[in-house]
Amino acid sequence: xxxxxxxxxxxxxxxxxxxxxxxxxxxxxxxxxxxxxxxxxxxxxxxxxxxxxxxxxxxxxxxxxxxxxxxxxxxxxxxxxxxxxxxxxxxxxxxxxxxxxxxxxxxxxxxxxxxxxxxxxxxxxxxxxxxxxxxxxxxxxxxxxxxxxxxxxxxxxxxxxxxxxxxxxxxxxxxxxxxxxxxxxxxxxxxxxxxxxxxxxxxxxxxxxxxxxxxxxxxxxxxxxxxxxxxxxxxxxxxxxxxxxxxxxxxxxxxxxxxxxxxxxxxxxxxxxxxxxxxxxxxxxxxxxxxxxxxxxxxxxxxxxxxxxxxxxxxx
Amino acid sequence: xxxxxxxxxxxxxxxxxxxxxxxxxxxxxxxxxxxxxxxxxxxxxxxxxxxxxxxxxxxxxxxxxxxxxxxxxxxxxxxxxxxxxxxxxxxxxxxxxxxxxxxxxxxxxxxxxxxxxxxxxxxxxxxxxxxxxxxxxxxxxxxxxxxxxxxxxxxxxxxxxxxxxxxxxxxxxxxxxxxxxxxxxxxxxxxxxxxxxxxxxxxxxxxxxxxxxxxxxxxxxxxxxxxxxxxxxxxxxxxxxxxxxxxxxxxxxxxxxxxxxxxxxxxxxxxxxxxxxxxxxxxxxxxxxxxxxxxxxxxxxxxxxxxxxxxxxxxxxxxxxxxxxxxxxxxxxxxxxxxxxxxxxxxxxxxxxxxxxxxxxxxxxx
Numbered sequence: 001x002x003x004x005x006x007x008x009x010x011x012x013x014x015x016x017x018x019x020x021x022x023x024x025x026x027x028x029x030x031x032x033x034x035x036x037x038x039x040x041x042x043x044x045x046x047x048x049x050x051x052x053x054x055x056x057x058x059x060x061x062x063x064x065x066x067x068x069x070x071x072x073x074x075x076x077x078x079x080x081x082x083x084x085x086x087x088x089x090x091x092x093x094x095x096x097x098x099x100x101x102x103x104x105x106x107x108x109x110x111x112x113x114x115x116x117x118x119x120x121x122x123x124x125x126x127x128x129x130x131x132x133x134x135x136x137x138x139x140x141x142x143x144x145x146x147x148x149x150x151x152x153x154x155x156x157x158x159x160x161x162x163x164x165x166x167x168x169x170x171x172x173x174x175x176x177x178x179x180x181x182x183x184x185x186x187x188x189x190x191x192x193x194x195x196x197x198x199x200x201x202x203x204x205x206x207x208x209x210x211x212x213x214x215x216x217x218x219x220x221x222x223x224x225x226x227x228x229x230x231x232x233x234x235x236x237x238x239x240x241x242x243x244x245x246x247x248x249x250x251x252x253x254x255x256x257x258x259x260x261x262x263x264x265x266x267x268x269x270x271x272x273x274x275x276x277x278x279x280x281x282x283x284x285x286x287x288x289x290x291x292x293x294x295x296x297x298x299x300x301x302x303x304x305x306x307x308x309x310x311x312x313x314x315x316x
Numbered sequence: 317x318x319x320x321x322x323x324x325x326x327x328x329x330x331x332x333x334x335x336x337x338x339x340x341x342x343x344x345x346x347x348x349x350x351x352x353x354x355x356x357x358x359x360x361x362x363x364x365x366x367x368x369x370x371x372x373x374x375x376x377x378x379x380x381x382x383x384x385x386x387x388x389x390x391x392x393x394x395x396x397x398x399x400x401x402x403x404x405x406x407x408x409x410x411x412x413x414x415x416x417x418x419x420x421x422x423x424x425x426x427x428x429x430x431x432x433x434x435x436x437x438x439x440x441x442x443x444x445x446x447x448x449x450x451x452x453x454x455x456x457x458x459x460x461x462x463x464x465x466x467x468x469x470x471x472x473x474x475x476x477x478x479x480x481x482x483x484x485x486x487x488x489x490x491x492x493x494x495x496x497x498x499x500x501x502x503x504x505x506x507x508x509x510x511x512x513x514x515x516x517x518x519x520x521x522x523x524x525x526x527x528x529x530x531x532x533x534x535x536x537x538x539x540x541x542x543x544x545x546x547x548x549x550x551x552x553x554x555x556x557x558x559x560x561x562x563x564x565x566x567x568x569x570x571x572x573x574x575x576x577x578x579x580x581x582x583x584x585x586x587x588x589x590x591x592x593x594x595x596x597x598x599x600x601x602x603x604x605x606x607x608x609x610x611x612x613x614x615x616x617x618x619x620x621x622x623x624x625x626x627x628x629x630x631x632x633x634x635x636x637x638x639x640x641x642x643x644x645x646x647x648x649x650x651x652x653x654x655x656x657x658x659x660x661x662x663x664x665x666x667x668x669x670x671x672x673x674x675x676x677x678x679x680x681x682x
Contacts, residue, residue, distance in 0.1 A: 015512065018509060022509065022513075023521070027525060137662050137663060137666065138655075138659060140606075140662060141606065141610075141658040141659040141662050142658075143610055143613050143614060143654070145633065146633055146651040146654070146655065149633070149648070150648065150651070152640060153640055153644050153648065157640060164641075249514040252514070253517070254516065256517075256618070257516070257617060257618070261637065271517070272520075272618055275520050275618065276524065276618070278524055283521055286517070287513070287517065290514060291512070
């Protein structure tokens with residue numbers, strides 16, 4: 001266990017380092033990108049641009065700039081170019097919105113996917129099975145922003161059942177919070193349910209013919225117990241892996257499209273605005289944030305594996 | 317599911333890799349070793365009395381029996397042809413170019429003369445006549461013309477990106493898997509690095525930066541920029557499974573035989589190993605086309621893809637968001653076209669995979 005923790009910590013640090021170099025480097029190698037000019041504005045003359053470059057340290061050697069930037073990130077002192085705001089504080093402020101969006105959506109899609117995938121496998125070839133397969137292939141063919149727009153149009157503009165975007169904090173009014181987030185939750189969850197159900201279904205069908213399932217039946221377990229304790233439990237691993245990765249990237253800000261359409265002030269919307277303005281500090285912090293979640297959830301998934309399957313040991 | 321949609325395909329994408337089409341591989345071995353009896357052949361030296369059918373012909377037969385896949389292929393072809401006819405429609409029917417603005421213009425609808433863009437700045441909805449068949453955008457441009465031209469752009473970007481993925485992904489997979497050593501030590505971490513980024517965040521960041529001033533001889537508003545970005549992002553999705561297959565293939569007897577005959581590594585890679593991984597590549601073509609078009613639409617939506625004044629399905633959906641309440645067709649019709657095209661490709665892709673690997677259990681049935 002200690003070895004596992006040490007190795008994972010090293011891989012977190014390695015990935016964060018690689019991510020920071022790559023994201024920072026992308027903007028350095030792009031010839032057309034001049035942050036001083038971007039900050040100073042289009043009409044600024046050469047002296048102003050040079051003054052801005054000196055103020056932000058763009059005139060120093062590249063490696064010094066990188067080290068300075070990373071020092072600011074980890075001391076929580078980094079300032080964005082566009083609004084002169086502290087990026088880390090912005091993330092801290094906006095993260096609850098993204099959590100409110102992602103966590104319930106993830107629960108909805110995972111639970112429904114397990115239920116639908118199981119139905120699909122148990123009734124393979126029947127109408128319900130085919131309907132779920134169709135849902136899966138439609139789900140991977142619709143971009144989430146289009147589904148979000150469609151939901152907005154049908155349920156907010158056309159019938160006013162739900163509000164047209166916006167966010168209400170959980171406290172003091174959980175009802176409003178729930179009311180504002182139903183459509184975004186559904187937009188995120190709907191497209192994944194089918195795909196997860198489809199992967200689970202094929203794992204279940206592979207598992208049914210395994211020896212241990214026959215043994216379980218032979219020793220007289222009820223169908224329900226065989227299915228839940230043996231077949232389902234062993235089939236969950238691949239979708240747990242997918243889930244860990246998807247959940248991590250969403251928490252890390254991959255919700256930028258959904259947050260943009262529904263006008264939710266989370267880290268995704270902040271990232272989208274930063275990308276539009278080529279504001280490097282928030283993009284850098286966002287990428288590190290995502291990379292961090294990806295590695296941490298990778299480790300959590302490995303622990304869950306070991307809990308579900310005693311044959312798996314944590315070796316890192 | 318926002319950005320992870322393309323990512324989610326990974327699990328799917330890996331399926332054919334972990335489970336290579338058995339028919340192809342087995343036959344490949346048999347062809348190269350005519351003397352070796354297969355386990356089921358009783359008398360190996362006897363001339364076969366029936367004419368053999370190659371694995372790809374068998375796969376094609378299976379595909380032609382799959383009606384849903386064929387209909388999808390038809391729908392996709394129809395969309396492609398319509399988009400290719402965009403200049404004809406623009407020139408002979410609508411009489412307006414895709415980027416021709418007409419803010420103060422009027423159009424006759426059912427005998428009444430109406431403003432193309434109302435005084436409140438709201439564009440007209442579908443007129444269902446030759447002029448502004450699907451309505452106008454906020455600058456008075458004909459949406460039907462832009463829809464067709466935009467579709468052409470989206471499909472072109474998807475095709476270029478897919479070509480980039482197939483060529484570079486196959487090359488990387490072959491080189492890393494066959495040569496191993498230093499080449500593998502460089503290519504594998506490179507692919508892992510691209511792979512570990514969420515595609516949309518990576519694509520949007522690079523796309524925005526490049527759109528600003530282009531790179532080298534390529535202009536910032538060239539469609540090659542989003543096409544190459546999308547292509548490079550998805551290279552590992554093909555390169556990694558191909559590498560895995562090549563690693564397995566290089567230990568096969570036929571590769572040893574080729575080496576014993578004195579073939580060089582390049583010749584073995586391209587004339588011995590490559591034909592044995594072709595079925596995987598074929599399975600990936602439609603899948604990669606679909607995810608490329610989708611990812612490109614995400615880039616467009618966030619302003620990092622096709623640049624104005626040019627249109628694509630993604631930019632039309634994005635621009636129309638402002639008018640979702642007043643002119644919903646502006647956004648939703650390009651959306652429907654995009655989904656129709658991607659859905660058709662995905663269903664066709666499922667059909668191709670089932671045809672090449674009949675053991676695969678995941679399929680859409682009639």
